[in-house]
Amino acid sequence: xxxxxxxxxxxxxxxxxxxxxxxxxxxxxxxxxxxxxxxxxxxxxxxxxxxxxxxxxxxxxxxxxxxxxxxxxxxxxxxxxxxxxxxxxxxxxxxxxxxxxxxxxxxxxxxxxxxxxxxxxxxxxxxxxxxxxxxxxxxxxxxxxxxxxxxxxxxxxxxxxxxxxxxxxxxxxxxxxxxxxxxxxxxxxxxxxxxxxxxxxxxxxxxxxxxxxxxxxxxxxxxxxxxxxxxxxxxxxxxxxxxxxxxxx
Amino acid sequence: xxxxxxxxxxxxxxxxxxxxxxxxxxxxxxxxxxxxxxxxxxxxxxxxxxxxxxxxxxxxxxxxxxxxxxxxxxxxxxxxxxxxxxxxxxxxxxxxxxxxxxxxxxxxxxxxxxxxx
Numbered sequence: 082x083x084x085x086x087x088x089x090x091x092x093x094x095x096x097x098x099x100x101x102x103x104x105x106x107x108x109x110x111x112x113x114x115x116x117x118x119x120x121x122x123x124x125x126x127x128x129x130x131x132x133x134x135x136x137x138x139x140x141x142x143x144x145x146x147x148x149x150x151x152x153x154x155x156x157x158x159x160x161x162x163x164x165x166x167x168x169x170x171x172x173x174x175x176x177x178x179x180x181x182x183x184x185x186x187x188x189x190x191x192x193x194x195x196x197x198x199x200x201x202x203x204x205x206x207x208x209x210x211x212x213x214x215x216x217x218x219x220x221x222x223x224x225x226x227x228x229x230x231x232x233x234x235x236x237x238x239x240x241x242x243x244x245x246x247x248x249x250x251x252x253x254x255x256x257x258x259x260x261x262x263x264x265x266x267x268x269x270x271x272x273x274x275x276x277x278x279x280x281x282x283x284x285x286x287x288x289x290x291x292x293x294x295x296x297x298x299x300x301x302x303x304x305x306x307x308x309x310x311x312x313x314x315x316x317x318x319x320x321x322x323x324x325x326x327x328x329x330x
Numbered sequence: 331x332x333x334x335x336x337x338x339x340x341x342x343x344x345x346x347x348x349x350x351x352x353x354x355x356x357x358x359x360x361x362x363x364x365x366x367x368x369x370x371x372x373x374x375x376x377x378x379x380x381x382x383x384x385x386x387x388x389x390x391x392x393x394x395x396x397x398x399x400x401x402x403x404x405x406x407x408x409x410x411x412x413x414x415x416x417x418x419x420x421x422x423x424x425x426x427x428x429x430x431x432x433x434x435x436x437x438x439x440x441x442x443x444x445x446x447x
Contacts, residue, residue: 112349215370250360251372271372294437299404302432
């Protein structure tokens with residue numbers, strides 16, 4: 082929660098066409114800020130500008146430019162900004178980040194803040210954990226399906242990979258039977274999300290799951306990672322290619 | 331609200347055409363689990379696979395083939411799983427059952443506690 086008083090304003094300058102893992106950089110950054118509980122952020126689109134490469138980008142040239150300047154702004158406390166900065170630098174790529182002292186005269190109403198420890202990019206090998214989340218297909222979080230919101234939240238929090246499975250029959254906490262019949266218009270199948278990452282990363286993510294999942298089951302088990310590889314970032318493909326061998330107890 | 335406990339996860343693999351007393355085996359197992367008040371079950375249909383009989387199961391393009399690989403995932407506390415095992419032994423005559431120890435966290439709305447009591 083941002084209170085009136087001293088704070089810092091962060092401005093991130095990007096090019097509209099820049100991407101991060103195949104998604105436009107500004108939306109990756111916005112998702113990251115959103116799921117990290119930042120009080121608010123705004124994306125602004127410039128009509129003309131130039132950057133480090135000293136190349137003028139304008140919207141008036143004949144060739145439709147997809148390199149117009151984009152600016153993301155948010156105001157947070159200094160501590161929060163410092164926590165987020167490492168990851169932001171990574172996400173912003175070649176873009177510029179500016180930090181400015183500011184004073185909040187009147188804070189906006191309603192916000193939720195969950196402080197989380199920063200994390201670094203890493204390679205995972207050997208012992209890891211698998212987190213399975215069981216929810217219903219009809220469960221929603223804010224304005225979207227819960228399974229989709231969870232995938233976005235995991236992506237924003239750098240969880241190595243996640244896959245969503247849809248069950249054809251099942252029941253859970255409510256003993257309400259979820260059934261997915263062909264040609265049946267009901268969409269309330271049992272859904273399972275399986276994510277693999279290190280123990281610390283998943284533990285760190287649990288409070289977010291707790292906040293988003295009202296009803297459901299989360300199961301953690303030990304797995305051993307045999308192979309975790311993805312193409313170089315320039316190729317810009319999703320990094321969800323986790324392969325793991327499971328250790329049966 | 332949440333509740334944390336040690337649990338066991340069973341994964342039962344067989345084919346979609348397998349039957350138990352004329353009923354699809356996966357439906358029969360889900361019904362048995364409900365009868366024994368097992369915490370939760372999900373049935374998944376695979377798109378391709380093979381198992382004990384080395385016979386390739388394939389779901390077919392339009393989902394018309396009724397012999398896709400089926401996997402049931404069952405989660406509950408150890409003693410509940412132990413109650414279920416003899417029934418599974420009897421019902422699944424061709425297939426594979428894998429078991430693992432897991433840590434479970436259940437999220438529920440507070441009113442559920444009252445209705446349970």
